[in-house]
Structure formats: structure tokens, C-alpha cells
Amino acid sequence: MASFNLEIITAEQTIFSGQVSSLTAPATDGEIGVLPRHASILTLLKPGELKYSTPETQQHLAVSGGFLEVNADKVVILVDSAERLEDIDEDRAQLAIQRAKDRLSEKSTDLDLERALGSLRRASARLDLVRKRRHRGPGVPQA
Ligand code: ATP
Numbered sequence: 001m002a003s004f005n006l007e008i009i010t011a012e013q014t015i016f017s018g019q020v021s022s023l024t025a026p027a028t029d030g031e032i033g034v035l036p037r038h039a040s041i042l043t044l045l046k047p048g049e050l051k052y053s054t055p056e057t058q059q060h061l062a063v064s065g066g067f068l069e070v071n072a073d074k075v076v077i078l079v080d081s082a083e084r085l086e087d088i089d090e091d092r093a094q095l096a097i098q099r100a101k102d103r104l105s106e107k108s109t110d111l112d113l114e115r116a117l118g119s120l121r122r123a124s125a126r127l128d129l130v131r132k133r134r135h136r137g138p139g140v141p142q143a
Helices: 090-106 113-134
Strands: 004-009 014-020 022-027 030-034 041-045 048-053 058-063 066-071 074-079 082-084
Touching: 014 048, 030 066, 048 113, 058 113, 090 113
Parallel strands: 004 074
Antiparallel strands: 004 014, 022 030, 022 041, 022 048, 041 066, 048 058, 058 082, 066 074
16 A cells, blocks of 8 residues: 655654554644645644554544644654543543633733633644544444
């Protein structure tokens, strides 16, 4: 099966490095799909779901903002954070959402709006992924 090299990197670690057959990622202007021999691009990512397929499996991750580069059948995804579905702590994400909402509703003059919104978006992406993918019963087809 045709494949291309994918690297998913955060400031702390390489989350994944290997051959994949397809991926979809949350670009700022909508979901982007990449297949082998995709044209070269550089695009910004927003918090959301990153999905890639290898011959053996399909992986789902929640990613924060960052960027994606396709160049000569190699894709590099550089993001602030990325968690595999199975590593997401649902309670932590729920608490982060509540904290961010509380901060936003306090209307304090000390409010760091970008920080609160960033936290809200990251945590929402984590929770959305868990709700969409983890709480499904057996036998339900995955999109
Ligand atoms: P929190 O307020 O809960 O720390 P945050 O949005 O501030 O959330 P980040 O700065 O985006 O957290 O991430 C810090 C580190 O914690 C990263 O390594 C990220 O992968 C991890 N992380 C954050 N939230 C979760 C979660 N709900 N489940 C698993 N890992 C998480």
C-alpha cells in the first residue's frame, strides 16, 4: 500500500514517527486530508482531532494549535501538545473547561483572554474526541 512518512512532534517529545497511508488534521480553515504524493503545503492547525492510518491500525489524537508541513512525501506536524485518545484524562479536561469558563465569566481586569480561550479550546478538543470515540458501543462503525 502506498505510504508516506509522518512525524508528530511537540516541544517535549516525538509522539509518532513512521509510515502512514492517510491522515486528516484540523487546519484553521477546515479539516485537511493528506494522501501519498500530496502537493507541498504549509498550513496552521487549530485544536482538534488528528487521525492517521497505518496498515495495522487507525490512531486518533487530540492536538493543540501548531502547523503541518507536507514536503516531498514527508509530513511534519509540530504542535504544542498531542495526546492519544487512550491517554486523555477526561476529568482533567472537564475541570480545565470549567476553570476557563469561570475565568471568562469573572470579567476580571487581570483576565488573560487569549490564555483562557486557548485553554478552553484545547480542553474542548480533548473532551470532544473522548466523547466521539471512546464512549461508542461495540460494533458502531467509525467515520
Ligand atoms: P490543564 O489546565 O488541565 O493543565 P492545559 O490546556 O493547560 O490543561 P496544556 O498546556 O495544553 O494543558 O498541556 C500540558 C501537558 O499536559 C501536555 O503534555 C498535554 O499533553 C497534557 N494534558 C493536558 N490536558 C490533558 C488531558 N486532559 N489528558 C491528558 N493529557 C493532558
